[in-house]
Amino acid sequence: MPTPTTARRATAVAARATDLSKVYGQGETRVVALDRVTVEFPQGEFTAIMGPSGSGKSTLMHCVAGLDTFSSGSVRIGDTELGSLKDKQLTQLRRDKIGFIFQAFNLLPTLTALENITLPMDIAGRKPDREWMDRVIDMVGLSARLGHRPAQLSGGQQ
Template sequence: MGEEAARAVGISKVYGSGDTAVRALDEVSVGFPSGRFTAVMGPSGSGKSTLLHCMAGLDRVTSGEVWIGDTELSGLNDRRLTLLRRERIGFVFQAFNLVPTLTAAENVELPLAIAGTRPERGWRDRVVGEFGLAKRLGHRPTELSGGEQQRVAVARALLSRPTIVFADEPTGNLDSRTSAELLGFMRRSVDEFGQTIVMVTHDPTAAGYADRALFLADGRIVHEMADPTADRVLDHLKRLDGEDLDGGEPDSGEPDSGGRDDGESEG
């Protein structure tokens, strides 16, 4: 728990130049401890998705450092960065990003197939079983429900045993019950598999599954909440929308298991 799977050191991201420049991230420093589930929240345009993409190596920072384990990303050329993303980073997109001509099994194993390796059979079976996909592996994405497609996407992200999984609004296209099921699976992947997950979400209920929540505003982290619950997150988002918080101090609060029901209640 003491180690950090990833960290940012004073990172900024600026799009454009001159009068049209947009500073999406403004000297952000943050660490993501191994074996923990972090939710990243904030108003639209606060920089949360930019932070996720920069941490995952999908976008280059303008300044500062991004570390995955003991590797700093800015020193990597495109080839080495691609290899690192393939081997050590999992990414879950809101739009699933499944290949329509491949079966669920082929989509789950695609990153390893591209790398020319085979999945460890016992681990593959455990992941597939945990996500309830064993009987759906021969189906193509169009034959799967939205929830099943997203489970395939999360299973794909976990199969290579990455150092860290980044998830960008993974429940954004799902109904409340399916969202709760998926979040329960992700919660258990942290508790039972020791996975590290960083999830961008706008949904206070989704954030309630995490170990902590980070709040961004204007490209900066303005608050951190330990053991978030849906009610406390919603209350803080309302305040964040109406106040200039100087935050940053963890909100210890009382741990609450609501929202960590492994999918039994609707989200």
């Protein structure tokens, strides 16, 4: 009997970090948050990153999502090497390909829940696919809260 691992079909890689290091600050406040991390995130699967507080989980996710710079190593999203992108290309990749839920949310307080959801598309000048959007909103149970601002939502709803 093949083990589950060998039986699994070869899946495409959604994102990958190779030898990734991230150092914050310098001198006495220097923190090595990531120390040559190599990791792959397969397409179409959920991946959980677990570890103690301060072990670098958020830092890893920020770097792999192209939201923060790294000190050395490389990050690839699909076929795109992040280090090869100019600032504007990186902005477009983030806007079009990445959805990110921040540990501290980073929602815009003056916008409603719906406006926060559609913000990247609004900036890009595109209209959301109404049917898909309604489905996703329904799936997370936000249909009755779309006109609320972030401060009027529960932690989970935010």
